[in-house]
Amino acid sequence: MISLKILFYFSLFIIFWAMIGYPLSLIMMDKLFFHKKKMIKDTTFLPSVTVMVVAHNEEKVIYDKLINLTEINYPKDKYNILISSDNSTDNTNQxxxxxxxxxxxxNINLYVAKQHLGKTNAQNEAQKIVESEILVMTDANSIIEKNAVKELVSSFSAKEISYVCGKLNYLNKDINETSNSENEYWNLDLKLRDIEGRIQTITAGNGALYACRNDEYIDIKAIRSHDLAFPLYFALNNKRAIMNPDANVFEKAGETVEDEFKRKVRMNRNGLKSILPEVRILNVFKYKWFSYFYFGHRTCRYMLWIMHIILLISNVLLVKSSVIYWFYLMLQIIFYSSVLLKLIFKIDNKILNLAYHYAMTLTAQFVGAIRLLSGKSKATWDKAETTR
Structure with a gap:
């Protein structure tokens, strides 16, 4: 009975801390202690830059992406464009x-990977021909604001900065309940990243737009992504990874449940390994706020799916021991019932939409974990067409 109670309250705490406790603690910390701490940047800092785009069969969007890149506000003699084609078999290369x-x-170049091994491998290969000081990476379906590259680069004027990601904005945030719910969650995440970056370092970036110093680029396994790997690597090497909220990039969220679910499964393909990728993260004396950030923003988040399973099972087994467990069980039944109501009757209600979106995220985490454990997780993936 005692062990069941420990499991119950531990899982309840992890869920609470991931979704409510950590965000509130960070916002309060910022209001009380860090609200005056500003991001350091110098827009007169203009090193040579290469903007890399990885494209696999992106004939639908690659021309518009190239047009977008030629409209970027940056000195031409210091600005290069590199398309890394991940073994495209359509008209992308042409x-x-x-x-x-x-x-x-x-100065535009095309690099063609001989095998389709995924985005990260195509980046690893193409980076070998980059000679610029700063390497900027962006997705084929993203639209970059004209001053976004200059904004990203301005943050590298501080020597301790090794990674900078831009602010991803969803173009279709109000088009339907799927994209609208994703935007609600994303806005909170952006706020947390902004605070983390100003205090010390972020725990994750985004693939739509980010940059690093070219001489600090490291090859990582094809199954991994820069979004998680780079901020973690730099933080553990006493460097800083930040978000520049003035470097805007625009992209579509998935407009169908199927596309959004597919995207989330891909994002969680390494979720199990990201719970605690290195034990040294726990060394708060060396890594300071990063240890706190990672536990709240990553470890707890990637444990949500298993914590919900443990919470429900332990709750059912404890329900006869006290009325408080009946109360908790009723809350869980209400949550899962609301998700079923949304699924069956397609009710368009903000609260039901958020509950359904949250349940979809948990399911995507579960699927990602199963694929990883079964060896079915792969570096390549099918595009979510509604994001194009």
Missing amino acids: IVEDFIVNNKDF
Whole structure:
């Protein structure tokens, strides 16, 4: 009975801390102690830059992406564009080659990976031909604001900064309940990242737009992504990873449940390994606030799916021991019933939409964990078409 209670309250705490406790603690810390701490940047700092785009069969969007990149506000003699084609089999390569011929006033290059091994591998390969001081990476379906590259680069004027991600904005945030719910969660996450970066360092970036110093780039396994790997690597090497909220990039959220679920499964393909990738993260004396940030923002988040399972099972087994467990069980039944109501009757209600979106995130974490344990997790994935 005691062990059941320990499991129950431990899982309840992890869920509470991930979704409510940590965000509230960070916001309160910022209001009380860190609200005056500003991000250091210098917009006159203009080193050489290469913007890399990885593309696998992106014929639908690659031309618009190239147009977007040629409209970026940055000195031409210090600005390079590199398309790394991840073994594209459609017209992507031809579109890029034609664009290069018709835009010779820009330094644009095409690198073609011989095998389709995923985004990270294509980045690892293409980086070897980059000579610029700063390497900026962005997705084929993202639209970068004209001053976003200059904003990203301005943060590298501080020597301790090794990684900077931009602020991802969803273009279709109000188009339907799926994209709207994702935007609600994302806005809170952006706020937390901004605070983490100003205090010390963020725990994760985003693939839509980010940058690092080219001489600090490291090859990582193809199954991993820079979003998680780079901020972690730099933080553990006493460097800083931050978000520059003035470097705006725009992208579509998944407009269907299927596409959004597919995207979340991909994001959680290494969720189990990200719970505590290295024990030394726990050394608060060396890593200071990063240990606190990682536990709240990553460890607890990636444990949510298993914590919900443990909470429900232990709650059912404890329900006869005290009325308080009946109360907790009723709350869980109400939550899961609301998700079923949304699923069956397609009710468009903000609270039901958020509950359903949260349940979808938990399910995606579960699927990601199962795929990893079964060896089915892979570095490549099918695109969510509604994000194009």
